Amino acid sequence: MIELLTAFLLLLGSLLMLLAALGALRMPDLLTRMHATTKAGALGGGTMVVAVAVFFDDGAVTARALAIVVFIILTAPVAAHLIGRAGYFVGIPLWEGTLKDELKNRYDPETHTLASEDSEASSGSTEKRDHD
Amino acid sequence: MPILDWAVTATFVILSLALVIIFIRLIKGPSLPDRVVALELIASLTVGFIATHAVATRMANFLDVAVVLALTAFLAAVGFARYLEKGGERSDD
Numbered sequence: 005m006i007e008l009l010t011a012f013l014l015l016l017g018s019l020l021m022l023l024a025a026l027g028a029l030r031m032p033d034l035l036t037r038m039h040a041t042t043k044a045g046a047l048g049g050g051t052m053v054v055a056v057a058v059f060f061d062d063g064a065v066t067a068r069a070l071a072i073v074v075f076i077i078l079t080a081p082v083a084a085h086l087i088g089r090a091g092y093f094v095g096i097p098l099w100e101g102t103l104k105d106e107l108k109n110r111y112d113p114e115t116h117t118l119a120s121e122d123s124e125a126s127s128g129s130t131e132k133r134d135h136d
Numbered sequence: 137m138p139i140l141d142w143a144v145t146a147t148f149v150i151l152s153l154a155l156v157i158i159f160i161r162l163i164k165g166p167s168l169p170d171r172v173v174a175l176e177l178i179a180s181l182t183v184g185f186i187a188t189h190a191v192a193t194r195m196a197n198f199l200d201v202a203v204v205l206a207l208t209a210f211l212a213a214v215g216f217a218r219y220l221e222k223g224g225e226r227s228d229d
Contacts, residue, residue: 011143014188018150021184024177025154028161034169037161041177049180049206052147052187056199065196072183072203079210083176086217091169094220 006058013055020048033099034091038084046080144192151188155181172216179209 027040050073057069093116098105110119155178162174183202190198 007140011140014147018147022150022154025157029157045177045180049183052184056187059191060196068199083213090217090220096167
């Protein structure tokens with residue numbers, strides 16, 4: 005029974021990893037590629053480590069496996085956020101079907117600053133309140 | 137037992153296939169961040185290889201290697217991101 009469960013988890017994890025690799029190959033731009041690799045890759049890796057914990061059925065091994073899973077779950081989003089942010093700042097081209105880019109006319113890649121468009125609006129509202 | 141041996145072999149085959157596919161992206165990747173993403177997935181695939189090898193050889197000690205590799209891969213991703221953001225090469229053509 006334990007062997008059956010281990011086999012299932014190993015195959016599931018490796019198939020998820022294959023899916024992540026396929027997504028990274030086929031997706032059109034950096035952010036969609038990261039969307040594929042980060043989630044499917046982290047889930048696949050975690051599933052395979054859980055398979056090891058199930059197979060050995062030992063306290064020390066389970067603790068180490070759990071540590072790896074927690075570490076993967078904690079670090080995958082952080083690393084993806086950092087790389088996506090760096091990629092945007094470097095100026096990677098977005099996919100032509102991208103619907104929303106909220107930083108488009110606000111971020112200045114030369115000075116590395118973000119212009120806030122609503123600063124004028126808020127000052128205008130305070131002016132109006134003073135007038136009242 | 138034969139089911140597990142068969143599954144371990146199949147897992148090795150699938151992981152190798154994934155490694156080949158992501159290697160194509162690593163070579164093609166039009167920009168440096170694409171290559172960093174590919175390298176990160178390669179590190180995660182290697183963690184999977186180590187886990188499968190631990191089951192294949194019945195040696196649980198290999199999990200320590202997986203811990204170290206996961207840690208190093210995260211540090212490498214952070215380092216690359218910092219290098220890109222603080223003005224590295226804008227393109228690597």
